[in-house]
Amino acid sequence: MSEQTRPVRFLLGDERRELSAIDPNTTVLNYLRRVERRVGTKEGCGEGDCGACTVVLGELDGGGLRYRAVNSCIQFLGALDGKQLLTVEDLADGALHPCQQAMVDCHGSQCGFCTPGIVMSLFALYQEPGTPDRNRIDDALAGNLCRCTGYGPIAAAAKAMKAGAEPDLFAGRASETAAALKALDDGAMAGLEGEGRRYFAPRSVDALAKLLLDHPGATILAGGTDVGLWVTKQLRRLGPIIAIGAVEELKRIAVKDGWIDIGAGVTYTDALATIEAHYPDIADMMRRLGSEQIRNAGTIGGNIANGSPIGDSPPPLIALGSRLVLRRGDRLRELALEDFFLDYGKQDRQPGEFVVAVKVPVSDPGCIVRCYKIAKRFDQDITAALGAFALTLQGGEVADIRICFGGMAPVPKRARQAEAALKGKPWTRETVEGACWVLSEDYTPISDMRASARYRLRVAQNLLRKFFIETSEPAARTRIMAERRAAHARA
Numbered sequence: 423m424s425e426q427t428r429p430v431r432f433l434l435g436d437e438r439r440e441l442s443a444i445d446p447n448t449t450v451l452n453y454l455r456r457v458e459r460r461v462g463t464k465e466g467c468g469e470g471d472c473g474a475c476t477v478v479l480g481e482l483d484g485g486g487l488r489y490r491a492v493n494s495c496i497q498f499l500g501a502l503d504g505k506q507l508l509t510v511e512d513l514a515d516g517a518l519h520p521c522q523q524a525m526v527d528c529h530g531s532q533c534g535f536c537t538p539g540i541v542m543s544l545f546a547l548y549q550e551p552g553t554p555d556r557n558r559i560d561d562a563l564a565g566n567l568c569r570c571t572g573y574g575p576i577a578a579a580a581k582a583m584k585a586g587a588e589p590d591l592f593a594g595r596a597s598e599t600a601a602a603l604k605a606l607d608d609g610a611m612a613g614l615e616g617e618g619r620r621y622f623a624p625r626s627v628d629a630l631a632k633l634l635l636d637h638p639g640a641t642i643l644a645g646g647t648d649v650g651l652w653v654t655k656q657l658r659r660l661g662p663i664i665a666i667g668a669v670e671e672l673k674r675i676a677v678k679d680g681w682i683d684i685g686a687g688v689t690y691t692d693a694l695a696t697i698e699a700h701y702p703d704i705a706d707m708m709r710r711l712g713s714e715q716i717r718n719a720g721t722i723g724g725n726i727a728n729g730s731p732i733g734d735s736p737p738p739l740i741a742l743g744s745r746l747v748l749r750r751g752d753r754l755r756e757l758a759l760e761d762f763f764l765d766y767g768k769q770d771r772q773p774g775e776f777v778v779a780v781k782v783p784v785s786d787p788g789c790i791v792r793c794y795k796i797a798k799r800f801d802q803d804i805t806a807a808l809g810a811f812a813l814t815l816q817g818g819e820v821a822d823i824r825i826c827f828g829g830m831a832p833v834p835k836r837a838r839q840a841e842a843a844l845k846g847k848p849w850t851r852e853t854v855e856g857a858c859w860v861l862s863e864d865y866t867p868i869s870d871m872r873a874s875a876r877y878r879l880r881v882a883q884n885l886l887r888k889f890f891i892e893t894s895e896p897a898a899r900t901r902i903m904a905e906r907r908a909a910h911a912r913a
């Protein structure tokens with residue numbers, strides 16, 4: 423097949439850029455600071471955690487535009503194709519942007535390191551319709567770490583920034599920007615080549631499948647929120663890279679024939695509303711997966727393919743009985759998601775094969791589903807243990823139960839012995855206590871920097887107890903943070 427590519431094209435502010443001869447491992451942050459000399463965007467952690475490098479990407483969305491914050495430190499240049507890249511230098515045009523003015527007025531601007539990233543997160547929030555409530559503000563800012571703990575005035579600026587504001591500069595230029603973005607795309611495959619490495623962004627699943635057959639050792643790139651760190655933290659140099667972000671067929675989410683089909687290129691942000699409609703508890707967990715910037719780029723497909731034992735989406739999806747669709751060349755195959763994870767770092771995927779979609783059963787009113795993420799911090803923290811439960815009761819007895827934990831084994835793993843101890847039994851404290859003990863036969867967790875083995879096992883048992891309490895004593899107060907969010911929403 424032809425491997426001819428056209429340059430990566432994007433708008434930097436409102437100026438068009440075309441790049442072809444550059445190392446595809448170059449991050450957007452390094453490009454901005456070293457090539458464009460736009461040094462307003464800062465590097466803090468270089469791993470997507472602190473938000474100092476936050477930039478905003480504008481994209482065509484139906485007839486209009488949408489703006490989302492991402493971490494430029496872990497995004498590769500190729501991801502800019504067809505988009506508008508906005509940095510803190512773009513916001514003020516004579517006068518400060520309303521989000522900047524609100525930061526000044528509310529004394530939200532503290533150190534020069536975090537403020538540009540915070541302003542860009544506020545700018546993306548500003549572009550959303552309506553006035554954000556406190557929950558939305560907290561979610562939008564959770565990926566901007568301020569070490570001086572001055573969130574009060576920043577949140578106040580977020581609340582104030584839209585009060586009485588006229589449409590901003592960007593609203594005024596929207597149709598011009600949309601036309602400029604449309605003009606970037608000619609339907610061809612974008613690519614980069616530099617330092618002996620290549621980057622391809624095929625436009626269809628067929629083209630992706632063919633390219634991967636030709637380059638079975640290539641790195642498949644979705645949102646880059648894992649792959650980016652291989653370059654910035656492990657100092658690896660990747661090539662060739664085959665990105666799936668321009669394959670529209672993989673960016674679809676559809677509900678049909680009893681399944682929710684989530685394409686491998688669907689980001690968490692785009693999946694959230696559908697997941698919330700079927701499984702609100704899983705959506706609540708996903709709101710704590712990474713940060714807004716991570717969820718705007720990262721995909722569920724990437725989380726599964728990455729195969730980490732502490733990936734947050736596999737345990738609930740396994741508990742629900744989800745299936746994975748893979749393709750190699752023209753051959754499609756489907757397997758139970760739990761069978762994809764063979765061992766630590768080892769998945770059932772052949773060279774040249776890729777994830778097409780994950781199929782999640784639609785919600786069943788007779789099945790109670792809960793998902794609990796345990797991490798040291800509520801927001802934006804990697805999981806120590808995560809428990810997911812799907813229970814069907816009939817006449818007070820357990821007709822079916824599926825329990826899956828992350829962080830308890832080298833792979834996300836079902837608690838089959840605990841499930842067997844519960845099936846067909848009355849759903850009572852006594853049987854649940856029995857199953858809690860059986861969990862120690864299902865899992866031999868390890869101790870690491872996130873939690874000790876003892877803590878992990880204890881927490882898994884306590885999560886099963888919590889699940890029992892939530893299903894048998896609905897008035898019990900088990901969700902302090904949810905209560906706080908509900909109070910914020912009412913305020």
Ligand SMILES: Cc1cc2nc3c(=O)[nH]c(=O)nc-3n(C[C@H](O)[C@H](O)[C@H](O)COP(=O)(O)OP(=O)(O)OC[C@H]3O[C@@H](n4cnc5c(N)ncnc54)[C@H](O)[C@@H]3O)c2cc1C
Pocket residue numbers: 469470471641642643644645646647648649650651666686687710711712713716719720721722723724725726727728732733734735775776777778802803804805
């Ligand atoms: C600051 C930060 C916080 C994070 N917090 C969390 C968290 O709370 N919980 C959590 O679970 N994860 C977290 N992550 C990890 C990461 O965000 C997720 O694993 C995410 O879902 C990865 O998706 P991606 O699209 O970015 O994948 P990428 O980084 O693009 O790819 C990940 C892996 O999957 C492969 N891959 C991607 N797409 C396909 C495909 N279609 N077919 C085959 N292989 C493919 C890639 O080659 C790579 O091996 C965090 C990461 C960062 C940087």
Ligand code: FES
Pocket residue numbers: 464465466467468469470471472473474475476493494495496
């Ligand atoms: S530099 Fe910290 S998130 Fe990018």
Ligand code: FES
Pocket residue numbers: 531532533534535536537567568569570571572
């Ligand atoms: S604003 Fe930078 S540490 Fe608080």
